[in-house]
Amino acid sequence: MSTQIKERDTETESESSEESEHQTRRLSEKRERADMKERADNDLSEHDETVRLKVFRYDPEVEGKKDPRFDTFEVPFTKGMTVLDALIYARDHFDSSLTFRHSCRQAVCGSDALFVNGRQRLGCKTQMVDLEWPVRIEPLPHADVVKDLIVDMEHFYDQMESVEPYFQTNELPSGEEQRQSRENREKVKMSTRCIWCSACMSSCNVAAGDNEYLGPAAINKAYRFAMDEREGEDMKAHRLNIIEQEHGVWRCQTQFSCTEVCPKDIPLTEHIQELKREAVKSNLKFW
Amino acid sequence: MSQSYDRGLIEDFGRWKEFSAGMWAWIFHKFTGWVLIGYLFTHVAVLSSATVSGEVYTQTLQSLESLLVVRVLEVGLLAVAAFHILNGIRLLFVDLGIGLEAQDKAFYAAMVATGVITIASIPTFLGGI
Ligand code: SF4
Ligand code: FES
Numbered sequence: 001m002s003t004q005i006k007e008r009d010t011e012t013e014s015e016s017s018e019e020s021e022h023q024t025r026r027l028s029e030k031r032e033r034a035d036m037k038e039r040a041d042n043d044l045s046e047h048d049e050t051v052r053l054k055v056f057r058y059d060p061e062v063e064g065k066k067d068p069r070f071d072t073f074e075v076p077f078t079k080g081m082t083v084l085d086a087l088i089y090a091r092d093h094f095d096s097s098l099t100f101r102h103s104c105r106q107a108v109c110g111s112d113a114l115f116v117n118g119r120q121r122l123g124c125k126t127q128m129v130d131l132e133w134p135v136r137i138e139p140l141p142h143a144d145v146v147k148d149l150i151v152d153m154e155h156f157y158d159q160m161e162s163v164e165p166y167f168q169t170n171e172l173p174s175g176e177e178q179r180q181s182r183e184n185r186e187k188v189k190m191s192t193r194c195i196w197c198s199a200c201m202s203s204c205n206v207a208a209g210d211n212e213y214l215g216p217a218a219i220n221k222a223y224r225f226a227m228d229e230r231e232g233e234d235m236k237a238h239r240l241n242i243i244e245q246e247h248g249v250w251r252c253q254t255q256f257s258c259t260e261v262c263p264k265d266i267p268l269t270e271h272i273q274e275l276k277r278e279a280v281k282s283n284l285k286f287w
Numbered sequence: 288m289s290q291s292y293d294r295g296l297i298e299d300f301g302r303w304k305e306f307s308a309g310m311w312a313w314i315f316h317k318f319t320g321w322v323l324i325g326y327l328f329t330h331v332a333v334l335s336s337a338t339v340s341g342e343v344y345t346q347t348l349q350s351l352e353s354l355l356v357v358r359v360l361e362v363g364l365l366a367v368a369a370f371h372i373l374n375g376i377r378l379l380f381v382d383l384g385i386g387l388e389a390q391d392k393a394f395y396a397a398m399v400a401t402g403v404i405t406i407a408s409i410p411t412f413l414g415g416i
Binding site: 117119205253254255256257260270273274276 | 302304305307308309310312313378381382383384387390391
């Protein structure tokens with residue numbers, strides 16, 4: 001403690017010492033923060049509309065932040081503002097420790113699935129005007145929270161990997177190209193759109209109760225390849241084998257929760273149901 | 288991975304206001320299913336009084352039917368059975384992959400039909416008590 005005070009003394013005195021470098025940086029950072037704050041104040045007074053965000057906060061590594069709590073941020077509303085925009089504003093102007101994932105800002109990368117006003121949504125795809133204010137933002141349910149709005153996605157990725165989410169076949173055509181018919185492409189079209197955001201997995205009560213359940217996204221991924229005619233008969237049998245295992249398609253209880261929340265509008269339940277029928281058809285032979 | 292925070296069951300049932308149609312259908316179907324199983328046991332218990340003698344059976348039924356609670360419970364049982372049947376049909380279509388886009392409307396229809404059947408049955412069940 002005493003050293004710190006001494007440091008501060010020397011800092012103000014010696015301009016050319018090493019500490020002054022530190023200090024200038026610190027001061028400029030401080031100024032920057034003050035600027036930000038000022039700009040935020042300006043913004044807030046200029047805009048007649050502000051959105052109140054209630055954001056879930058939790059940081060197990062910092063003493064005093066170990067207990068989960070909600071922080072409130074007052075953010076100036078701008079036309080076309082998304083939930084992600086508001087979070088970015090809050091982070092940049094009020095609390096730089098506010099942590100959340102984002103990258104593309106256009107519903108492509110799938111990194112910002114959040115629990116907004118009690119529903120799984122993509123932060124960047126959700127317009128503020130479509131929500132009830134104040135807006136409550138939490139990390140995805142049914143997943144371990146690592147920090148603030150960040151959840152551990154490892155389990156979800158494991159499930160995705162387990163269905164072998166890549167094209168594979170032992171039936172190579174003689175020509176050079178491996179063509180897909182238009183109809184077949186149409187059939188798998190929706191299922192190819194998954195961005196691995198995990199919103200569906202988070203919304204599913206069955207997945208919450210059974211950790212081994214593949215989950216909607218993984219089954220949809222399996223659908224995408226099982227229905228792809230280019231993979232051939234053998235591969236389809238192999239795929240159906242994975243799908244109809246104990247914790248596969250039969251765990252689905254058609255709650256439609258996943259279909260409801262999927263930001264890419266993939267008819268997940270429909271795909272799962274179709275795979276169920278495929279599985280039955282491949283096992284039942286009446287001749 | 289660092290420590291993580293488990294938000295517990297509250298995150299499921301604490302947000303019941305936000306449940307969608309499919310979710311409600313799922314919950315009601317489970318609930319009515321369990322009620323029907325429970326009823327099956329009481330049903331067997333009452334029926335088994337017939338193994339003693341015909342009169343005992345008649346007596347048991349008569350004394351049961353004279354109770355208002357039993358009559359009200361019967362209305363409830365009908366409601367539960369009606370919903371379970373109607374939603375069962377809905378699930379059948381879901382399994383066949385027919386009309387999945389209308390599954391929520393089918394649920395609401397099942398609810399309304401259950402309501403109508405239940406109300407219509409009240410005079411029958413509660414009459415003459
Ligand atoms: S299926 Fe939809 S909700 Fe699920 S991970 Fe893919 S994009 Fe997200
Ligand atoms: S930021 Fe990429 S999906 Fe939202």
